[in-house]
Amino acid sequence: MQPPPETRRDAAENAQWSSIGGEKVILLSASTWGSITMATPLLAHLGSAHLVSMVFSRVLIGLLQGVYFPALTSLLSQRVRESERAFTYSTVGAGSQFGTLVTGVVGSLLLDWCGWQSVFYFSGGLTLLWVCYVYRYLLNEKDLILALGVLAQGLPVARPSRVPWRQLFRKPSVWAAVCSQLSSACSFFILLSWLPTFFKETFPHSQGWVFNVVPWLVAIPASLFSGFLSDHLISHGYGTITVRKSMQVMGLGLSSVFALCLGHTSSFLKAVVFASASIGLQTFNHSGISVNIQDLAPSCAGFLFGVANTAGALAGVVGVCLGGYLIEATGSWTCVFNLVAVISNLGLGTFLVFGKAQRVDLSPAHEDL
Numbered sequence: 134m135q136p137p138p139e140t141r142r143d144a145a146e147n148a149q150w151s152s153i154g155g156e157k158v159i160l161l162s163a164s165t166w167g168s169i170t171m172a173t174p175l176l177a178h179l180g181s182a183h184l185v186s187m188v189f190s191r192v193l194i195g196l197l198q199g200v201y202f203p204a205l206t207s208l209l210s211q212r213v214r215e216s217e218r219a220f221t222y223s224t225v226g227a228g229s230q231f232g233t234l235v236t237g238v239v240g241s242l243l244l245d246w247c248g249w250q251s252v253f254y255f256s257g258g259l260t261l262l263w264v265c266y267v268y269r270y271l272l273n274e275k276d277l278i279l280a281l282g283v284l285a286q287g288l289p290v291a292r293p294s295r296v297p298w299r300q301l302f303r304k305p306s307v308w309a310a311v312c313s314q315l316s317s318a319c320s321f322f323i324l325l326s327w328l329p330t331f332f333k334e335t336f337p338h339s340q341g342w343v344f345n346v347v348p349w350l351v352a353i354p355a356s357l358f359s360g361f362l363s364d365h366l367i368s369h370g371y372g373t374i375t376v377r378k379s380m381q382v383m384g385l386g387l388s389s390v391f392a393l394c395l396g397h398t399s400s401f402l403k404a405v406v407f408a409s410a411s412i413g414l415q416t417f418n419h420s421g422i423s424v425n426i427q428d429l430a431p432s433c434a435g436f437l438f439g440v441a442n443t444a445g446a447l448a449g450v451v452g453v454c455l456g457g458y459l460i461e462a463t464g465s466w467t468c469v470f471n472l473v474a475v476i477s478n479l480g481l482g483t484f485l486v487f488g489k490a491q492r493v494d495l496s497p498a499h500e501d502l
Contacts, residue, residue, distance in 0.1 A: 158204040160267055166197040167260030174250035202442055207435030210260045210427035216367050217421035218427055219380075221488025222359025223362040226419040227353045231260075234349040240343075301437065302492060306429060309487035311441045313422040316480020317385060319452040319474045321415055324392065326453045328408055331466050347405055356416035359383070363420035373428060374490035380421030381484050388414035389477035396467035422484065430494035452476065 169190050176186045205225065213221050217480060236256055243251040301307050332344040361379060366376045391411040398404050427434045452472070459468040 156204075156208055156267075158200055159208075160264060162197040162200050162204075163260055163375035164264045166194045167257045167264060169194055169197075170253050170257030170260065173253045173257075196391075199439075201443075202406040203435040203439035206423075206427060207433075210422075210431040210434035211492075215373065215428065216364055218424045219363035219367075219376075220357075220360030222424050223356045223416065225421040226416060226423075227356040227425055230352045230356065230416070234353070235345065237345060237349075238342075297433075301430060301433075303494045304429075305487040306489035306491070307437070307493060309489075310365075310422055310426050310429060310437075311444055311483050313381060313385070313484040313488070314426070314438075314441035314499075315444045315448045316476050316483075317415065317418045317422060318442065319448040320385070320389070320477045322446075322449030323452045323456050323469065323473050323476075324408075324411065324415075327456050327460075331395070331411040331469075332404065332408075335466065336404065339401050344405055344408060348409040351409040351413040352416050355413035356419055359417040359420040363424075372426075372490075374488060377421050377425045377428070377490060378485055378488060380417045381481055383414050384419075384421050385415075385477040385481040385484075388412075388417075389474040392470045392473045392477075396465075396470040399443060404469050425488065425490060428490040429492060431492070432494045 173187070173190060176190055177183050179186050203206045209218060209221055236259075239255060240252045243255055328348075329341075329345065332339060333341070363376050363380055366379075367373055388411045391407045391414065394407045395404060395411070398407065423438075426438050430437050456472060459472060460466065
């Protein structure tokens with residue numbers, strides 16, 4: 134008995150991308166951006182061409198790092214069961230936050246002791262050490278050589294049927310996922326960019342390391358807990374979409390409440406608590422919208438996440454600029470935190486109304502009901 138047409142189509146699609154594979158894409162891109170990071174101090178001393186080389190290197194690093202989360206999403210959607218996706222993705226998210234925390238702490242010390250060049254050597258060196266570990270213990274050498282060969286020959290251009298563009302973007306649930314991802318990324322970038330300035334201006338005599346470290350210390354266990362809680366609820370019979378929406382209520386709704394509180398406190402301790410709660414609760418998005426994209430389209434989750442993440446990054450740039458404009462125009466930080474709340478709740482409302490967990494990448498006759 135032959136498998137149904139959509140199963141054969143998914144298998145063919147996955148076979149095409151398995152010629153490289155998500156894990157190999159991550160490894161190859163990480164090794165390249167790690168090398169560029171380590172070479173950055175050298176690029177800064179290329180004479181008259183240093184500005185061009187520096188700009189080009191930063192753009193290249195951005196492009197290389199841009200494939201990380203789409204490749205990771207594609208990898209997890211194919212290798213991890215639905216009941217374990219949230220904790221797996223949240224663990225990866227916690228790793229990113231831990232890396233940010235370590236780099237910030239160690240980087241500050243290196244900056245004082247050894248100069249700015251050492252920060253690039255440290256972060257680039259850590260990346261290359263990770264690449265060496267993955268290459269030696271987790272990835273077959275023949276697989277990497279095959280991936281390099283495919284890249285050298287040039288990636289085959291996928292036929293239009295490979296990614297069902299029209300089918301995907303005719304579904305309200307897909308637009309709800311994109312909108313929610315856009316909102317979560319935009320609100321996060323606004324807080325990430327403006328919180329340090331808020332603390333410095335509002336509490337000029339406070340210790341800088343407190344508000345630069347404490348929120349990320351809270352975010353790591355919060356991310357792990359959200360993943361555990363999400364998978365635990367699903368394994369005990371709660372509906373997948375119910376759990377995903379509950380995580381988004383925490384990640385976008387409740388986090389925005391604490392962001393609003395930041396604009397109405399004159400206590401440094403309370404401000405740190407509110408900021409930590411807001412940043413920590415935003416990690417619940419890892420167990421909500423981030424894995425919902427894998428629920429919707431596991432056969433092309435990397436593509437769909439790439440679209441949503443690109444929209445979020447562009448919205449983040451606009452949001453950060455708009456936040457700066459509001460500060461200059463009003464002289465009040467309350468407007469910035471109000472902006473975060475509005476953006477977050479727009480994304481949350483859209484997801485609560487239109488969000489679903491049924492697959493949308495199958496032919497209409499075979500979609501899950």
